[in-house]
Amino acid sequence: MTKAEARALFDDAAAKTRERSPATFDQWFGGIQYDDLTEEVLTLRAQNEFVMEWVKTNFLPELVEQIRQASGTSVQVNWILDAKLNEPVSNTPVFAPVRPRALSVNRRGNEEEGAVESSRRMAPPDDINPRNTFFNFVVGPSNQLAHAAAVAAAGGGGRRYNPLFLCGGTGLGKTHLVHAIAHRVYEERPTARIRYVSAERFTNEFITALQHQRMDDFRARYREACDLLLVDDIQFLAGRVQTQEEFFHTFNALHNADRQIVVTSDKYPQALERMEERLVSRFASGLVADIQSPELETRVAIVRNKAALEGIELSDPVAVYLAQAVRSNVRELEGTLIRLAAKSSLTGQKVDMDFVRIELSTALTVRTQTLNVEDIQRAVCQHFRLRTSDLTSKDRHKTVAFARHVAMYLCKQRLKCSFPELGRAFGGRDHTTVMSAVRKIDGKREDDPNVRAHLEAIERKLIAE
Ligand code: ADP
Ligand code: MG
Numbered sequence: 001m002t003k004a005e006a007r008a009l010f011d012d013a014a015a016k017t018r019e020r021s022p023a024t025f026d027q028w029f030g031g032i033q034y035d036d037l038t039e040e041v042l043t044l045r046a047q048n049e050f051v052m053e054w055v056k057t058n059f060l061p062e063l064v065e066q067i068r069q070a071s072g073t074s075v076q077v078n079w080i081l082d083a084k085l086n087e088p089v090s091n092t093p094v095f096a097p098v099r100p101r102a103l104s105v106n107r108r109g110n111e112e113e114g115a116v117e118s119s120r121r122m123a124p125p126d127d128i129n130p131r132n133t134f135f136n137f138v139v140g141p142s143n144q145l146a147h148a149a150a151v152a153a154a155g156g157g158g159r160r161y162n163p164l165f166l167c168g169g170t171g172l173g174k175t176h177l178v179h180a181i182a183h184r185v186y187e188e189r190p191t192a193r194i195r196y197v198s199a200e201r202f203t204n205e206f207i208t209a210l211q212h213q214r215m216d217d218f219r220a221r222y223r224e225a226c227d228l229l230l231v232d233d234i235q236f237l238a239g240r241v242q243t244q245e246e247f248f249h250t251f252n253a254l255h256n257a258d259r260q261i262v263v264t265s266d267k268y269p270q271a272l273e274r275m276e277e278r279l280v281s282r283f284a285s286g287l288v289a290d291i292q293s294p295e296l297e298t299r300v301a302i303v304r305n306k307a308a309l310e311g312i313e314l315s316d317p318v319a320v321y322l323a324q325a326v327r328s329n330v331r332e333l334e335g336t337l338i339r340l341a342a343k344s345s346l347t348g349q350k351v352d353m354d355f356v357r358i359e360l361s362t363a364l365t366v367r368t369q370t371l372n373v374e375d376i377q378r379a380v381c382q383h384f385r386l387r388t389s390d391l392t393s394k395d396r397h398k399t400v401a402f403a404r405h406v407a408m409y410l411c412k413q414r415l416k417c418s419f420p421e422l423g424r425a426f427g428g429r430d431h432t433t434v435m436s437a438v439r440k441i442d443g444k445r446e447d448d449p450n451v452r453a454h455l456e457a458i459e460r461k462l463i464a465e
Pocket of ligand 2 (some may be wrong): 174175231233418
């Protein structure tokens with residue numbers, strides 16, 4: 001392939017990739033330059049890391065596929081960062097002034113000001129992870145409402161609520177959704193002034209502004225020059241009276257001007273501690289959308305999605321196995337996958353069922369070293385819906401006795417306890433009682449699928465704890 005042929009091949013593939021969404025393509029490929037294409041490697045230059053990550057995530061799979069279809073070979077992509085590009089692929093330079101567009105996040109009241117001040121494309125908002133897009137967010141029953149509300153807040157149709165309050169436990173996708181809103185608005189209304197800030201940073205900036213008598217700048221930044229305010233982890237404001245006061249006024253200024261506000265929190269508004277009542281009632285006045293822990297199906301989809309993004313080959317049973325083993329939150333699920341992939345590339349083993357089983361069981365051993373008798377008793381009781389006192393009692397009811405045997409068995413398996421020690425931990429029983437219980441369950445584990453199912457359910461609970 002001559003240089004000219006290679007270039008033509010690339011141009012053709014790029015043109016096909018562009019068809020899907022030309023405006024977005026032009027925006028991002030204004031920051032990309034073609035360097036070289038051989039049978040194995042496509043070399044591209046990117047103006048900065050942000051552009052590179054965005055293109056990698058959102059366009060590269062298709063571009064590579066187009067090249068493969070035209071030439072029959074799958075190329076690897078080699079990136080060079082280069083702040084000064086000679087010849088961008090698209091001649092609409094990225095982040096340069098573009099035709100002013102209407103702002104729909106913020107229309108009412110200040111069209112004049114908007115037209116003058118916002119006629120330039122803004123720099124991308126700070127601190128936004130390029131991977132946290134709507135495209136990469138897996139929707140399931142546990143996060144459907146939050147997702148739909150986030151799309152609406154980004155101006156994607158549907159009723160828009162102001163404020164939007166996203167809440168849920170750690171690692172469930174709140175930050176991801178807020179970043180996705182920023183990406184979407186930035187893509188569709190490049191002139192919108194987006195402020196993404198953690199409550200912690202807001203607090204720090206506020207304190208610095210006070211110290212240096214720069215409150216005017218601070219207020220201009222968050223109240224006037226802001227069409228969309230995204231505040232992450234609002235629970236950080238707990239007990240910070242002065243920052244809460246400032247945020248209250250920021251909130252009102254934006255809300256009165258009909259600018260969208262999105263707030264995330266690890267708790268429902270009413271459950272926020274040491275938060276002024278008037279703020280709590282503002283938070284609750286729009287839409288409160290919560291995110292729950294994802295169900296198994298959603299976890300499987302998340303694992304597959306993440307594996308595809310990272311280029312990790314994963315069979316379906318392995319994806320399901322992982323999703324079953326790690327249920328606490330998405331961050332941990334992703335973390336486990338990445339850890340496995342890293343280990344597999346170091347050792348040259350494939351991420352297959354055997355590998356994953358062994359890896360997760362060593363992780364399990366590490367985890368169970370910190371378990372104690374009470375943890376196991378608690379997990380068993382939760383599973384059988386008993387009180388922990390039942391296990392140490394004299395109760396010989398069938399369910400109670402069975403649960404007690406299961407607990408003894410798991411303790412013996414997982415902990416370095418002797419039979420007499422366990423006897424004492426279970427209401428002062430004789431060590432022979434414990435021995436026979438362990439033997440009994442051990443035998444049933446082999447023969448009785450029912451018993452096996454109980455044991456596996458409790459073992460999973462112990463991993464997730
Ligand atoms: P939070 O802010 O709620 O603590 P994050 O938004 O940081 O959680 O999410 C933790 C990790 O899990 C991130 O890498 C995020 O991309 C990923 N994640 C969470 N939910 C989903 C989802 N539904 N689909 C894809 N990735 C998700
Ligand atoms: Mg977060």
